[in-house]
Amino acid sequence: xxxxxxRIPLGSWVLAALLAASPARADEPPSSExxxxxxxxxxxxxxxxxLPARTDNIRLAAQALDGTIxxxxxxxSFNRRVGARSAERGYQPAPVIxxxxxxxxxxxxxxxxxxxxxxxxxxxxxxxTERHRHSYPVDYIPLAQDATIVWGxxxxxxxxxxxxxxxxxxxxxxxxxxxxxxxxxxxxxxxDLETLERTSDGGGRSPGREVELFRIRRAAGEEVGRELxxxxxxxxxxxxxxxx
Numbered sequence: 001x002x003x004x005x006x007r008i009p010l011g012s013w014v015l016a017a018l019l020a021a022s023p024a025r026a027d028e029p030p031s032s033e034x035x036x037x038x039x040x041x042x043x044x045x046x047x048x049x050x051l052p053a054r055t056d057n058i059r060l061a062a063q064a065l066d067g068t069i070x071x072x073x074x075x076x077s078f079n080r081r082v083g084a085r086s087a088e089r090g091y092q093p094a095p096v097i098x099x100x101x102x103x104x105x106x107x108x109x110x111x112x113x114x115x116x117x118x119x120x121x122x123x124x125x126x127x128x129t130e131r132h133r134h135s136y137p138v139d140y141i142p143l144a145q146d147a148t149i150v151w152g153x154x155x156x157x158x159x160x161x162x163x164x165x166x167x168x169x170x171x172x173x174x175x176x177x178x179x180x181x182x183x184x185x186x187x188x189x190x191x192d193l194e195t196l197e198r199t200s201d202g203g204g205r206s207p208g209r210e211v212e213l214f215r216i217r218r219a220a221g222e223e224v225g226r227e228l229x230x231x232x233x234x235x236x237x238x239x240x241x242x243x244x
Contacts, residue, residue, distance in 0.1 A: 036167040036182035041124025041191070044178040045116045045140045053092035054109035058177055060090055061113040062170035065179075069167050070160040075129060076168070078114050078149055078156040085110055085151060097136050097148070111148045112140055113170065114156045116179045118147040121158045122215060122229075123191055124166065124181035130157040133232050144195055144213040144232045162187060190218045194226075199236075208235040 047055050064082040085091040085107025094108030111134070118128060119141070131147050132154045138146055147156045160166055162183070169180040196212045211232045217225040 036165075036184060038183045038186055039180055040162075040166065040183045040187060041120045041122070041126075041181040042178060043116050043119035043123060044176050045112055047112075047140075047172065047175045047177060049139075050109065050175075051094060054094035055172070057085065057091050057094055057107055057109040058113055059172045061085070061110045062172055062177060062179075065113065065117065065168055065170040067167065067169070069165055070158070071165045072160055072163055074160050076158040076160075078117065078147075078158075079151060080155075082110070082113070097134050097138070107151075111138075111146070112177060113179075114149045115141050115146045116177055117158070117168065117170070118156060119145055120168075120179040120181050122193065124183075125162060125187055125189055125191055126166070126181065127159045127161050128157065129159050130155050131230075132156075133230075137234060142195065143197065143209075143234070144211040144230055145193075192216050192218065193229075208233055210234075 047058065050058070061082050065078075068076060068081055070076050083089065087106050091107040091110075093104050093106050096103055096105045096108040096111075098105070115138075118131060122128065128147070132149075133144070134146050134148045137143055148154060149156055164184045167182045169178075169182060171178055192215075194214045194216055196214070198210050198212075199208075211230075211234070212228060213230040213232070214226045215229055216223055
């Protein structure tokens, strides 16, 4: 049964395997605001309802991501850039989703930074070469727009497929986490995303709710193209959980 089409921000692509995954610049002098004057994509999620430890973890990860510059054809590894979420690095125990159940682990909440980055990057016209969804829907972002990360196991990787370098900015202001993708000049392209949610009763695929994510290209406000990026299936008994 087809659900209603809803416009929401996000998306992702699979890249050809021959493309090199060069690391993002990590240790470099800070760039000035004038070097990246154009906002290519931005996305925000709320921290309302987060415990203080979870918010602190998110703030640490955002600080590690903030200012990262990605050259054309380079790939940003979230795990490599942000680093291990350990007590030695200041991370605290907070709720996580682990094997389809809720648990508490050091670094809980960092998936929200990855998810917010994922959306901002795709709105900017970048691509995700690796992305994993949560086993449960989470309450801070729409279905199919999330990206879970696990140190040493699951990563979020973003490819800069543009013809210019980009810079990622990430910050927590009050109860809002925002990630921006900044460029040197406009790309001449405008993107948003839409999801189509439907129920599935099996028929060769897993039963439950299927959420298809499309990236929409627009010109002068009119749709000029769309691409299916993901088709996530959630078992019918799973409902949204709290902050993870």
